[in-house]
Amino acid sequence: MEEEGVQLMELRDIRDVTILGGGTAGWLVALYAKTVLPTKKITVIESDSIGILGAGEGSTPQLISFLDILQIPVSKLVKEADVTLKNGIKFTNWNNGGKSDWFYHPFVGYGNCAASELSLERYVAGTPAIFSQVSKEEERQDEWCFITRLCEQNKVPMKSIRDQMYSVDNPIFQFEKMGSFSLHFNAKKLASVLAEIGQDRGIVRVEGVVEDYTTDDEGYVTSLKLENGESVKTDFIFDCSGFKSFFSKKFNTKWISAKDHLTVNSAMPFFIDMDVNIPPYTEAVAMKYGWMWIIPLQSRYGCGYVFNSDMIDDEQAKQEIIDFLGYEPEWPREKSFAWEPGYLEEPWKKNVYTAGLSAGFVEPLEATSIWTTIIDWTSAILGNTELMYIKDQGVIDDFNASWRKNQEEVIGFIYAHYMSGRTDTEFWKHYTYENAPAKAKQYLDINNKRAFVVNDFIDHAFFEIDSWSYILLGIRNEKFVENHRLFEFYNFTRPFMDQRYVSFKKLIQSVADFEAISHEEFLEKMKEQ
Numbered sequence: 001m002e003e004e005g006v007q008l009m010e011l012r013d014i015r016d017v018t019i020l021g022g023g024t025a026g027w028l029v030a031l032y033a034k035t036v037l038p039t040k041k042i043t044v045i046e047s048d049s050i051g052i053l054g055a056g057e058g059s060t061p062q063l064i065s066f067l068d069i070l071q072i073p074v075s076k077l078v079k080e081a082d083v084t085l086k087n088g089i090k091f092t093n094w095n096n097g098g099k100s101d102w103f104y105h106p107f108v109g110y111g112n113c114a115a116s117e118l119s120l121e122r123y124v125a126g127t128p129a130i131f132s133q134v135s136k137e138e139e140r141q142d143e144w145c146f147i148t149r150l151c152e153q154n155k156v157p158m159k160s161i162r163d164q165m166y167s168v169d170n171p172i173f174q175f176e177k178m179g180s181f182s183l184h185f186n187a188k189k190l191a192s193v194l195a196e197i198g199q200d201r202g203i204v205r206v207e208g209v210v211e212d213y214t215t216d217d218e219g220y221v222t223s224l225k226l227e228n229g230e231s232v233k234t235d236f237i238f239d240c241s242g243f244k245s246f247f248s249k250k251f252n253t254k255w256i257s258a259k260d261h262l263t264v265n266s267a268m269p270f271f272i273d274m275d276v277n278i279p280p281y282t283e284a285v286a287m288k289y290g291w292m293w294i295i296p297l298q299s300r301y302g303c304g305y306v307f308n309s310d311m312i313d314d315e316q317a318k319q320e321i322i323d324f325l326g327y328e329p330e331w332p333r334e335k336s337f338a339w340e341p342g343y344l345e346e347p348w349k350k351n352v353y354t355a356g357l358s359a360g361f362v363e364p365l366e367a368t369s370i371w372t373t374i375i376d377w378t379s380a381i382l383g384n385t386e387l388m389y390i391k392d393q394g395v396i397d398d399f400n401a402s403w404r405k406n407q408e409e410v411i412g413f414i415y416a417h418y419m420s421g422r423t424d425t426e427f428w429k430h431y432t433y434e435n436a437p438a439k440a441k442q443y444l445d446i447n448n449k450r451a452f453v454v455n456d457f458i459d460h461a462f463f464e465i466d467s468w469s470y471i472l473l474g475i476r477n478e479k480f481v482e483n484h485r486l487f488e489f490y491n492f493t494r495p496f497m498d499q500r501y502v503s504f505k506k507l508i509q510s511v512a513d514f515e516a517i518s519h520e521e522f523l524e525k526m527k528e529q
Helices: 023-036 062-069 074-080 115-125 129-137 146-152 187-200 246-250 314-325 369-382 393-417 438-449 465-474 478-485 494-514 519-526
Strands: 016-020 041-046 084-086 088-092 102-106 158-160 175-177 182-185 204-207 210-215 221-226 231-233 236-239 255-257 266-273 282-286 290-296 300-307 342-344 352-354
Touching: 016 023, 023 041, 023 062, 023 187, 023 236, 023 369, 062 074, 062 182, 062 369, 074 182, 074 187, 074 519, 084 519, 088 146, 102 146, 102 465, 129 465, 129 478, 129 494, 146 494, 182 187, 187 204, 236 246, 246 352, 266 314, 300 314, 342 393, 352 369, 369 393, 393 438, 393 465, 438 465, 438 478, 465 478
Parallel strands: 016 041, 016 236, 041 204, 088 282, 236 352
Antiparallel strands: 084 182, 088 102, 158 175, 210 221, 221 231, 255 342, 266 300, 282 290, 290 300
16 A cells, blocks of 8 residues: 555554463463553463473563563562562582582662662672672672672562551562562462463453464464364464474474583472571572572472483482482472473564463573563563554564574573583583584673673673673683783772772672561561551
8 A cells, every 4th residue: 555655554453362371471471461452352272281380480680570560569479479589590519619619690780779879889880890809809709799698698689668658559669679689489379370360350261272273365363273163263372382382383483403502401390398598599509410490489499400311311310319409309290391492583473473482492590581582572562562563574574583683692691601611521511612602602702802891792682791790700710800800990090999899898788787678578578468
């Protein structure tokens, strides 16, 4: 269609939006769709016969922002989904030094921590200056990192606000946020809570399993056929069917494998009893053939050994877990679950967008799945709803190209974690510069020449200078330490920066030690109303 020589964009009619698959991913997408498309019919198709592991999961701070958009208070999830707070990840034994060998990748946003000295705190924490100082001083991370200090004391980045008025529906407002945080949760319980909220808000739930679909003459999907003979009309689909990835198989979408770089491909989940104090962090313990997650819920720890099944089998993995714990834990399933690390080349085709585990899964080390495959990319479509209406393959191609670029960044960042120089097994010997993916080499090449600066990450998608610096410092990368010891402060003298560093440490230690509240107190306050 043309008007005065200008070609107008052809639009599709969108009335029915369908989410294929429930679980955490499906219901988060459905709730966001209902939020931004309140007049449309939003339908979730899921089946009770398809289980959810619920071993214990975590995410990133972007989940909190997403829940705020959905108007779902953290307190509700604390009460109903076994939720605890997550300040970051503690990496244990990654340099093969046992339980005393640890470092953190903390969530470093600082909120309103000591606002009167914000310029000091942000200056030191947001530049190579902090890593230059600690490379020189060789101090423990909880001496100079605010979030790490909180974690080691089982505290969270919150402080009470005296006489603060707040709604009983959202008691989190009785606290001042001093830093970024995310959540640990029981996936089964969280999916159930989200489903209840969704249906209360008018989202239609259809029980069933999709077995086929129909299309129009242009290839757009028009309906989904269920095994029970029912049919669901649709104009746009979010495929959240998990590892089944229904539409990617139907469309023969190419899978881009990362197995030549990232070699873990199986996970053996297990449960252990909760300690007296609930840690506010995920622990990632390096093992002989991979690593083990330990995620604290209110009722128990949800854990799992992520390993390379080409090197050990399930029974050997179980034995290594038992040897580490000193006893046999509870096994929620007899066999491990497996995957091939990688992602879809084109998650968006026609009027189908594949999200969550259906679109890609690298591995769970940084708990990026919800962030990188649901929040960031689904909201890119639903946050710009005109993208759902237009018939423009160029827009879809650009979207898919950006998706691929960002997945490669995640793969590169994860790979760098394993480059600690361990050589005790064939698993660890694989992780060398020569075997690294291109995105990892891009940053490693810079690191080998000089200290990072902020502009090195100007085209970043997810992980910035802080994240790369915490990991390379933590795995004791020699070039990182050497280059940061030699780092020049340009406009500032070394004595001046030494003084700033001392002031910075006093600031974060004082706030962490005397103002931040305990994790236990925070959880209890969330459950009071």
